[in-house]
Amino acid sequence: MNITNKQRTLTPELLHNIDAYWRAANYLSVGQIYLHDNPLLKRPLELSDVKHMLLGHWGTTPGQNFIYAHLNRVIKQFDLDMIYVSGPGHGGPSVVANTYLEGSYSEIYPEISQDEAGLRKLCIQFSFPGGIPSHASPECPGSIHEGGELGYSLSHSFGAVFDNPDLIVACVVGDGEAETGPLATAWHSNKFLNPATDGAVLPILHLNGFKIANPTVLARIEPEELEQLFRGYGWTPYFVEGDDPELMHEAMAAALDLCIKQIKSAQRDARENGNLTRPRWPMIVLRSPKGWTGPKVVDGVPIEGTFHSHQVPLSDPKTHPGHLKLLEDWLRSYRPEELFEESGQLKPELAELAPQGERRMGANPHANGGKLLRDLKMPDYRDYAVNVPQPGIRGIGDTHELGRFIRDVVQLNTEQKNFRVFGPDETASNGLEAVFDVTSRQWDARMEENDEHLAPAGRVVEMLSEHQCEGWLEGYLLTGRHGLFNCYEAFIHIVDSMFNQHAKWLKVTNGLPWRHKIASLNYLLASHVWRQDHNGFTHQDPGFIDLVVNKKASVVRVYLPPDANCLLSVMDHCLRSRQYVNVVIAGKHPAPQWLTMEAAEKHCAEGIGIWDWASNEDGGDPDVVMACSGDVPTLETLAAVSILREHLPTLKIRVVNVVDLMKLQPDSEHPHGLSDPAFDALFTSDKPVIFAFHAYPSLIHQLTYRRNNHRNLHVRGYKEEGTITTPFDMTVLNELDRFHLAMDTIDRLPQTGEKGQALKRKLADKLVEHSQYIRKEGRDMPEIRDWKWSTP
Amino acid sequence: MNITNKQRTLTPELLHNIDAYWRAANYLSVGQIYLHDNPLLKRPLELSDVKHMLLGHWGTTPGQNFIYAHLNRVIKQFDLDMIYVSGPGHGGPSVVANTYLEGSYSEIYPEISQDEAGLRKLCIQFSFPGGIPSHASPECPGSIHEGGELGYSLSHSFGAVFDNPDLIVACVVGDGEAETGPLATAWHSNKFLNPATDGAVLPILHLNGFKIANPTVLARIEPEELEQLFRGYGWTPYFVEGDDPELMHEAMAAALDLCIKQIKSAQRDARENGNLTRPRWPMIVLRSPKGWTGPKVVDGVPIEGTFHSHQVPLSDPKTHPGHLKLLEDWLRSYRPEELFEESGQLKPELAELAPQGERRMGANPHANGGKLLRDLKMPDYRDYAVNVPQPGIRGIGDTHELGRFIRDVVQLNTEQKNFRVFGPDETASNGLEAVFDVTSRQWDARMEENDEHLAPAGRVVEMLSEHQCEGWLEGYLLTGRHGLFNCYEAFIHIVDSMFNQHAKWLKVTNGLPWRHKIASLNYLLASHVWRQDHNGFTHQDPGFIDLVVNKKASVVRVYLPPDANCLLSVMDHCLRSRQYVNVVIAGKHPAPQWLTMEAAEKHCAEGIGIWDWASNEDGGDPDVVMACSGDVPTLETLAAVSILREHLPTLKIRVVNVVDLMKLQPDSEHPHGLSDPAFDALFTSDKPVIFAFHAYPSLIHQLTYRRNNHRNLHVRGYKEEGTITTPFDMTVLNELDRFHLAMDTIDRLPQTGEKGQALKRKLADKLVEHSQYIRKEGRDMPEIRDWKWSTP
């Protein structure tokens, strides 16, 4: 529907004031981009008032200022609990200007005071060394979405309103941003929103027609197509189009009133009448010129309404004397003298347009989620212990055990409604099926007769989009809740860049005392590289953790529990933690269990340790250290140890298992890192170490290259081999299997002599036998399938 | 439009035969999943005929078989040049069965012959050790899209038809796949397709209602919404819906006829009448049951038409004796005796339904792109040389120089039409603006008056979706053309997983002699980490190459040219190369130039080398090696060298520059790797090495930990510090700047004595001065901005 009505939503006075408020925000935005001094233009603008380096994005800013001013009005009018997400976050000047105008900025940064001195600092600090970034960065109050990497605004917004029934997120989507894949599928989030128990997202597509140097797709399809597209996505679009401020204020106000009423009525209908049919939620399409109200033409080039307004329209007043005049005219066109007192304070009739207290979007606690964070109610994970009377008993699959624990975390927090599990259609396949005993997948699209575990509200959210899962969870965490993302290990790379951005957000907020700590982002990578024998090469990639360890050590944690009891202990720890990214890698297939719960607790608390029961070094002077990290490498290492101990009984072997990968780094590099003496105490300073690793071997070298004994470290791991085959053959193809590990050990221990060589020949034969057997039988040899840990 | 017409597109006989062909494909699909023997069911099925491990995905398969059979018909009828892209590539049994039935499979793999013995092998090899993967993997003829990681089918398809005016790609999109971000935005590719000069994509949305364990979003929105969505995306959808084979054959045939005619007419209209208004291209929505024709109910659980049919419906005949009977009934329901001769050959009346020769989708050369690959016509890159009378002269920005070269590559290949540049709206911003002198961005949506460098056909393709750029380029390369993807360095992580998949594809095809080599996938990462001082922390991430080096050494190459002449030489090499992924990192900002073209050529050919002109070791026995890799680290290193040489003139410094990062790896690990003696000759075996690196320092350690002198290697690089600031301050915050490098050197050279300490104090003061200056002035100190290389 095109909103062009003349029904006068605003009184002439209110319209006039909103326009003035908008001008004030625009004025401060231009000021931030350009001014080093003279912020109120009390004297003619001089070159020395202008910054040396002109940085920032003007194009998106006036539109966002326009939206913010109008949102303020409806917040006040309807007493809304609303936060603002700026999709094109490079409109930093806008969010900063608006939180400054409403007062929330100065409350957090008192030196940016609401007077002329504060205004001056406000202008200087923007995009200035020692100052603030040009995006809606963590430094900006009210922001949960920096918008540096485009594409996640809607996913974050939906994550924020899950289980926040009274919250509305006004989400500005850039029309360029809308071309990204993650954003294009995020419109479908409305099929996962329950009108009774969740809040609402009001998307405002900012159709300013351009991105950096191109028009946008959505601005250049036909109007009918645009409307069909959004109706097809399940929304009711309202179109606000034009460039005459007066008409646009009217239309925007009318559209917002309509949207808010429609949202409220859908929620009432669901909450009071139990009508849960999916509402066709309202949204706004704001078609206005890019760089609206800015310079029209500069040096003969049209600016307003073209992509040339994207960044700094008058980019070099130093060398273009005429530009200084244009800049001054531009600034004065907002008539600052009508907007600010002599003192620099916003005029009271304008100041009162902003909401009060926590209703201000810059002060809304949802945008500083740690403030609202409540601890999870946690069951005692020891209650889910697998009984391990002796090491090596067969388990049902570690994540299946974990599933029962997660099920009860879900259950215990049903009332608090602050825990959700996200996954791209794999929660059951990853072994967490037990959660469906107590909850369902939230599904607000049509249901059909034979559907299983679907319900209008549920603690599990699944869409076949890793981007959506990640974005939703991030939004959920950033607004003060807890969660878990379960995913195939290989495909978690799909969200590499989103992980990067979230880790960066955490790093920056760690330095902002006013930002309260939020719950950690927890990944469970269950269908991992070693058990993709049935899916093949495309599903085999353990490299996510290589990316993870590049981020700040204060933020990232990687865990490789070797069995179910360790997994339980690790996950308990992760779910209680704050302000981290925790990556947990665990298998879902039946696998041997090694530690009693008591031993597992201790092992996980230490993060790394010698497994005495598997070692025969007695006395602490081993010939070789067999180290392992990850469930499959642990299995293969122990199998190799049992071979070696049987055939070379005089060999003294130490088994070291690594749960917490960061233990390997020096303590100077990571807070979990072992000191060099502690490292040497485990790995010796001169004995061969055969290290069987879950992921790419180079990561172990990267973490340990400074260690004394690094030169004796021999690492096996995934080396991009394998395809469809048997589970054991995956390890053989990558030379991580028991036979190769045992042979590697012999190679490094000349003292094994002829006995060693004989064993090597035998193992080489075994490898041939294996290969022939699987090619014939299509499954692993019985001695592999039925292998059990035992010591001679 | 719902296709339910009774207009009898097919004669009854043809309908009957197509149905039989479909049954044959279904039969062979089930056979592949289950059978170890008895492929023609000449005797009753026994347990020993069934494989031990049952792997594969049945659910998607019958629908894809249905589509393939009908595509065969239209190919023959209209003599189409068509290839097939299987979005849900886990329907491997389908593409294998169909290429087998049409004969293309046996031509490539003669042992899988068209007789009973071949049939037996066909069944055994599937998802079997030593056999073939379960996806539309490279091993499968006709495939350019493995479909292991879902989401890229449409992007690949569009890439394939760019500049292939006579090609139609029939692209099956899974309804689950359609939920991914990349796929959701890929529907908009139709705005980048020129009906005159490009071919056509015929998307077939395979709306079988389910994914692994969930319904799909598109299957559960209202029919009106579904239609609106696709019309909004700019398509004309035809709906083929039902489960009665006879009616469905009729409807599918009618729909396909309609689509082909519509495609041809749009193309004619463009080509003959010059009408380039964007056609509303046709597409098909095929709503049919998942697991169609498979078991209806097993053990009381509905299978056909539910998600339970996704993988192997009868999963364990061993322990469920009743299942063996069900399996046999299922297989016999296709009446194999009507389909195959006694010998195992397909009956001739069915065999003739398949197209002939290269018209068969498994034999179409477009799907084995290397066959069609023509060399690029290359200008002589030396003609673009920057004149470097002495090292250190100021350049305009390396990628700007490169731009002129790329412009002429574009120009020279205008006629061949086999080179394109892809980018997410950054080709100009990355410094390649010169290309717009000779071509435009291809833009087939609406144009407006002030548009710049847009045209219905052009060699540059830009959409704000890194996924689309990558997917399009991959499709373009896989069908035998050349290209370049330019992207911000930080945001290339968005396609990490796509890079992974492409690298895996290349690795596998390297082992398939019948697959001809294709052009390399070339990345130009221009707006890199060190020059994101204006965009801030979110835009700073040099970690893509960490991911890249995890892939097979035979496939990946990383280049860090220090200046424009080196960049030209490197890019010339990359554009000529085959079967690699080349990552080139280069700056766009004005920067010093070091090497003449002659020297650059030599340096790049060697990949690494001593810069004698900057070193003062004369005689080959340096006190310290100052190594650098990347444009900014090279600048800072040389500045540090000039400081050291000025203040500590007796110090003997060797400068080593690394262009080809893989040189650092041992030659056992990478074909480019230096031997240990060669490495030692550059880096010494015992002198301190101060290494200034473009990316994360750990990567250098990872590549060099086996080297003799690794213990003396001290690496500086990006360590996740920095935000909006000055360019030089970015290096200071990460301690990669000249002052820190010089101080690091002194720290490692006690022989510098009191003079060294004095210099260190001076440099520490400089750092303070710098910090104060930029906070006041908002730009770098003149001595930094105006610094020029000179030697005492």
Ligand SMILES: Cc1ncc(C[n+]2csc(CCOP(=O)(O)OP(=O)(O)O)c2C)c(N)n1
């Ligand atoms: C994923 C990603 N790719 C590329 C960029 C570089 N970039 C910054 S702004 C911009 C254009 C944004 O256009 P739009 O979303 O329409 O925002 P607006 O017009 O409001 O500035 C681009 C491509 C980015 N920030 N993120």
Ligand SMILES: Cc1ncc(C[n+]2csc(CCOP(=O)(O)OP(=O)(O)O)c2C)c(N)n1
């Ligand atoms: C990006 C990605 N995420 C998850 C998976 C795991 N997966 C394999 S098949 C599948 C469901 C596919 O559903 P659909 O596209 O509808 O295919 P079909 O129903 O035809 O099998 C999923 C989620 C994957 N292959 N790729």
Ligand SMILES: [Mg+2]
């Ligand atoms: Mg825009």
Ligand SMILES: [Mg+2]
């Ligand atoms: Mg499906």
